[in-house]
Amino acid sequence: xxxxxxxxxxxxxxxxxxxxxxxxxxxxxxxxxxxxxxxxxxxxxxxxxxxxxxxxxxxxxxxxxxxxxxxxxxxxxxxxxxxxxxxxxxxxxxxxxxxxxxxxxxxxxxxxxxxxxxxxxxxxxxxxxxxxxxxxxxxxxx
Amino acid sequence: xxxxxxxxxxxxxxxxxxxxxxxxxxxxxxxxxxxxxxxxxxxxxxxxxxxxxxxxxxxxxxxxxxxxxxxxxxxxxxxxxxxxxxxxxxxxxxxxxxxxxxxxxxxxxxxxxxxx
Numbered sequence: 645x646x647x648x649x650x651x652x653x654x655x656x657x658x659x660x661x662x663x664x665x666x667x668x669x670x671x672x673x674x675x676x677x678x679x680x681x682x683x684x685x686x687x688x689x690x691x692x693x694x695x696x697x698x699x700x701x702x703x704x705x706x707x708x709x710x711x712x713x714x715x716x717x718x719x720x721x722x723x724x725x726x727x728x729x730x731x732x733x734x735x736x737x738x739x740x741x742x743x744x745x746x747x748x749x750x751x752x753x754x755x756x757x758x759x760x761x762x763x764x765x766x767x768x769x770x771x772x773x774x775x776x777x778x779x780x781x782x783x784x785x786x
Numbered sequence: 787x788x789x790x791x792x793x794x795x796x797x798x799x800x801x802x803x804x805x806x807x808x809x810x811x812x813x814x815x816x817x818x819x820x821x822x823x824x825x826x827x828x829x830x831x832x833x834x835x836x837x838x839x840x841x842x843x844x845x846x847x848x849x850x851x852x853x854x855x856x857x858x859x860x861x862x863x864x865x866x867x868x869x870x871x872x873x874x875x876x877x878x879x880x881x882x883x884x885x886x887x888x889x890x891x892x893x894x895x896x897x898x899x900x901x902x
Contacts, residue, residue, distance in 0.1 A: 660814035667812075667844070685844075685875060692846040696813040743883065750858050751820065753850035755883050762882060 648715030702730025801833035808841035840871035
């Protein structure tokens with residue numbers, strides 16, 4: 645992939661209170677390429693899902709660091725990478741199935757990856773058990 | 787941003803509990819909303835529970851979890867649940883999860899026949 649024309653890197657503690665901050669910061673950065681309201685809402689929702697996965701699943705609510713890179717590329721393409729150094733996912737394909745969740749409280753829907761896939765133009769997930777997970781997603785703006 | 791808790795409007799009339807949370811629903815804010823809604827459900831034991839989403843500015847799949855969890859609570863009381871004022875983006879998430887196929891959950895804006 646070509647070099648980004650502009651890029652930010654964020655490094656945040658995996659605290660749930662930071663979910664809103666992540667959405668707001670990334671949306672503010674993406675606003676410079678003038679996405680429409682729908683596109684911006686899509687990005688915010690996908691980011692929220694990925695960041696929540698880091699907090700809830702990767703680090704199991706025990707805290708850790710979330711690494712986020714957002715790049716703007718020629719042709720109105722936005723690429724977002726959200727990475728953790730948490731527990732990793734043993735079976736990524738299974739984890740990406742709609743309604744799949746390891747939660748037993750009935751309070752998680754298991755739709756996080758489905759929402760990311762649906763609201764972004766592309767999604768790639770790479771994970772190693774014990775090492776962490778990297779979610780790469782991109783959005784082609786109109 | 788979800789750092790400030792926004793007020794939740796609640797009314798209970800003729801056995802119908804209506805709750806209207808405000809702000810953003812994500813994993814962080816869902817917890818406080820869940821606790822308050824459950825408190826209202828267990829206190830009032832309604833015959834109908836209406837969750838209005840008219841004052842929700844943002845919702846990710848944590849909102850879906852919040853709804854499914856409350857539906858489970860409502861089932862304990864044999865109380866049907868109704869969702870009102872969901873925006874198009876919320877309806878899209880509901881459709882993806884197949885909420886329209888649940889018989890004891892009515893969603894304004896979605897018909898039971900919808901399968902997509």
